Amino acid sequence: MDSLPPAGLAWIGVDWGTSHMRAYAMAEDGGVAAQASGxxxxxxxxxxxxxxxxxxxxxxxxxxxxxRPLPVVLCGMVGSRQGWQEARYLPVPQDLGALGGxxxxxxxxxxxxxxxxxxxxxxxxxxxxxxxxxTQLAGYLAQDGQxxxxxxxxxxxxxxxLRGNRVTHFTTAMTGELFELLSERSILALSMxxxxxxxxxxxxxxxxxxxxxxxxxxxxxxxLFSVRxxxxxxxxxxxxxxxxxxxxxxxxxxxxxxxxxxxRVALIGEPALCAAYRDGLALVGLxxxxxxxxxxxxAGLASxxxxxxxHGLRVAEV
Amino acid sequence: MDSLPPAGLAWIGVDWGTSHMRAYAMAEDGGVAAQASGxxxxxxxxxxxxxxxxxxxxxxxxxxxxxRPLPVVLCGMVGSRQGWQEARYLPVPQDLGALGGxxxxxxxxxxxxxxxxxxxxxxxxxxxxxxxxxTQLAGYLAQDGQxxxxxxxxxxxxxxxLRGNRVTHFTTAMTGELFELLSERSILALSMxxxxxxxxxxxxxxxxxxxxxxxxxxxxxxxLFSVRxxxxxxxxxxxxxxxxxxxxxxxxxxxxxxxxxxxRVALIGEPALCAAYRDGLALVGLxxxxxxxxxxxxAGLASxxxxxxxHGLRVAEV
Numbered sequence: 001m002d003s004l005p006p007a008g009l010a011w012i013g014v015d016w017g018t019s020h021m022r023a024y025a026m027a028e029d030g031g032v033a034a035q036a037s038g039x040x041x042x043x044x045x046x047x048x049x050x051x052x053x054x055x056x057x058x059x060x061x062x063x064x065x066x067x068r069p070l071p072v073v074l075c076g077m078v079g080s081r082q083g084w085q086e087a088r089y090l091p092v093p094q095d096l097g098a099l100g101g102x103x104x105x106x107x108x109x110x111x112x113x114x115x116x117x118x119x120x121x122x123x124x125x126x127x128x129x130x131x132x133x134x135t136q137l138a139g140y141l142a143q144d145g146q147x148x149x150x151x152x153x154x155x156x157x158x159x160x161x162l163r164g165n166r167v168t169h170f171t172t173a174m175t176g177e178l179f180e181l182l183s184e185r186s187i188l189a190l191s192m193x194x195x196x197x198x199x200x201x202x203x204x205x206x207x208x209x210x211x212x213x214x215x216x217x218x219x220x221x222x223x224l225f226s227v228r229x230x231x232x233x234x235x236x237x238x239x240x241x242x243x244x245x246x247x248x249x250x251x252x253x254x255x256x257x258x259x260x261x262x263x264r265v266a267l268i269g270e271p272a273l274c275a276a277y278r279d280g281l282a283l284v285g286l287x288x289x290x291x292x293x294x295x296x297x298x299a300g301l302a303s304x305x306x307x308x309x310x311h312g313l314r315v316a317e318v
Numbered sequence: 319m320d321s322l323p324p325a326g327l328a329w330i331g332v333d334w335g336t337s338h339m340r341a342y343a344m345a346e347d348g349g350v351a352a353q354a355s356g357x358x359x360x361x362x363x364x365x366x367x368x369x370x371x372x373x374x375x376x377x378x379x380x381x382x383x384x385x386r387p388l389p390v391v392l393c394g395m396v397g398s399r400q401g402w403q404e405a406r407y408l409p410v411p412q413d414l415g416a417l418g419g420x421x422x423x424x425x426x427x428x429x430x431x432x433x434x435x436x437x438x439x440x441x442x443x444x445x446x447x448x449x450x451x452x453t454q455l456a457g458y459l460a461q462d463g464q465x466x467x468x469x470x471x472x473x474x475x476x477x478x479x480l481r482g483n484r485v486t487h488f489t490t491a492m493t494g495e496l497f498e499l500l501s502e503r504s505i506l507a508l509s510m511x512x513x514x515x516x517x518x519x520x521x522x523x524x525x526x527x528x529x530x531x532x533x534x535x536x537x538x539x540x541x542l543f544s545v546r547x548x549x550x551x552x553x554x555x556x557x558x559x560x561x562x563x564x565x566x567x568x569x570x571x572x573x574x575x576x577x578x579x580x581x582r583v584a585l586i587g588e589p590a591l592c593a594a595y596r597d598g599l600a601l602v603g604l605x606x607x608x609x610x611x612x613x614x615x616x617a618g619l620a621s622x623x624x625x626x627x628x629h630g631l632r633v634a635e636v
Contacts, residue, residue: 081550089551126540127547156505156543172547173539174504181499186492187474217536218573221491222444225474229445229490232399233407255536 006033013301016078049084089122100307139300191231209247324351331619334396367402407440418625457618509549527565
């Protein structure tokens with residue numbers, strides 16, 4: 001823990017979600033000098049967030065000789081009510097250039113650090129919230145992303161409409177969480193476990209189910225049970241049941257997003273999951289462009305850090 | 319356990335579902351002479367079903383003096399692959415008068431009993447199965463039910479189209495299981511627990527959500543998350559979240575059943591749940607007639623027992 005700080009260390013960016021914390025030592029030249037990981041928000045509720053952060057990045061601070069505390073910019077569920085401290089929500093429509101001026105300062109015991117939580121976004125009609133994805137969207141814009149519709153697949157998939165630097169509207173689909181609950185804890189789990197033990201997914205079953213659900217989303221509640229009935233009556237492999245369940249849910253999600261034909265959609269997230277969404281979009285006639293989720297978080301944190309410096313200077317000038 | 323058998327005992331009917339077993343001592347005059355309960359199928363998988371049955375009804379057999387074994391007619395998930403023994407599925411369209419001629423005999427160690435499993439129904443386009451509800455439908459027809467659409471709400475709600483004595487088509491919606499998973503094990507659980515600790519449901523939130531979901535079922539995947547967002551942004555009570563979740567799911571279910579306006583729907587099941595469905599149907603302009611689920615099971619088992627006697631006599635004549 002008494003090693004030297006990573007070369008050129010200027011600030012620390014932290015992507016702290018429900019299940020994982022990922023910390024990045026950022027160099028003055030904008031590169032990642034080192035990275036570390038730690039426990040997610042869920043395993044720390046009511047506990048010592050600062051201790052968990054120092055457990056991950058403490059080694060970088062051993063020889064810290066900066067004249068000021070080291071800025072730490074944290075995004076994700078760490079800023080939720082169950083997290084370290086609740087960060088605010090900014091309303092939509094919202095210019096993402098304003099995130100860095102609306103950070104919530106966290107009072108740390110370790111005075112070598114100056115920690116800030118990134119605000120989330122809130123929408124009131126219909127009600128919706130995001131925490132973490134706003135940083136990826138800021139990263140996408142900072143890298144000159146051109147799509148006006150961005151999907152961030154995951155446990156709770158976000159779809160955001162962009163105009164210029166603004167998020168004008170967004171919606172959240174519980175697709176990932178429903179897939180997990182239904183495939184592991186519902187009657188459908190019996191069909192998932194049939195046949196070979198691998199966790200594969202049948203591509204044809206996925207494609208057929210996306211089409212079915214996209215064109216007849218009102219049938220979703222019944223179609224889900226058909227996954228079990230087909231498993232019982234045809235003794236199908238679990239890979240077919242998994243493909244069908246995933247396709248039914250993603251098809252219903254796509255039906256709800258009111259996509260305009262010909263629109264280009266940017267997909268930001270974990271590559272395999274984004275690829276499934278790109279396949280789903282292609283089946284309904286749309287192009288999806290996959291962007292790496294980690295790169296977008298880093299670009300977003302860097303953009304917010306620049307905004308923070310800008311606002312910090314202006315505050316100093318007053 | 320050595321008490322006398324209930325007066326007039328002629329046969330035993332058993333409604334043996336996933337979570338409960340309910341046994342009825344049926345008198346010659348058609349009345350229920352005694353009743354008992356026992357563990358559901360789920361807690362017995364791979365175990366001693368006969369022992370569990372005797373644990374419930376053994377007291378009725380102590381002084382059994384019949385010249386033949388006592389007929390026991392069992393319906394429900396006890397006849398599934400995970401149950402006592404797998405009973406067959408009959409295909410739809412299916413005359414429910416044929417159930418008693420397609421029973422699966424179970425070889426019991428206790429020769430005072432002659433046990434029979436009621437067959438389920440299977441449909442191949444789209445795939446669907448039922449076990450237990452076919453007996454309630456037979457009971458409904460035996461009591462001169464006139465509706466041509468019957469809904470049996472529950473963990474897996476069944477909707478059956480009837481024509482004369484036949485089931486021509488049916489569909490299953492996972493509404494009850496989804497409500498349980500989402501309200502107890504998903505992110506939405508946080509909103510269910512807000513405010514007062516009672517388990518009530520806000521009627522206005524339910525009504526609004528039924529309408530929303532019935533008229534725009536393609537929005538279901540997003541609307542579900544709005545329950546959480548509303549809880550976060552408006553600090554609403556759990557009763558509102560429960561009403562909204564229930565309404566969204568039931569509204570989406572109703573949208574999928576392709577109801578014809580003006581159609582009368584019979585609702586068979588647990589009274590409080592049937593009342594929620596009747597309210598939902600009324601909101602979309604349809605009349606629902608609530609029938610008690612237990613009465614329908616008893617009428618169905620009695621009808622199947624009569625069919626068994628009829629078939630038994632014919633077999634004896636050969």
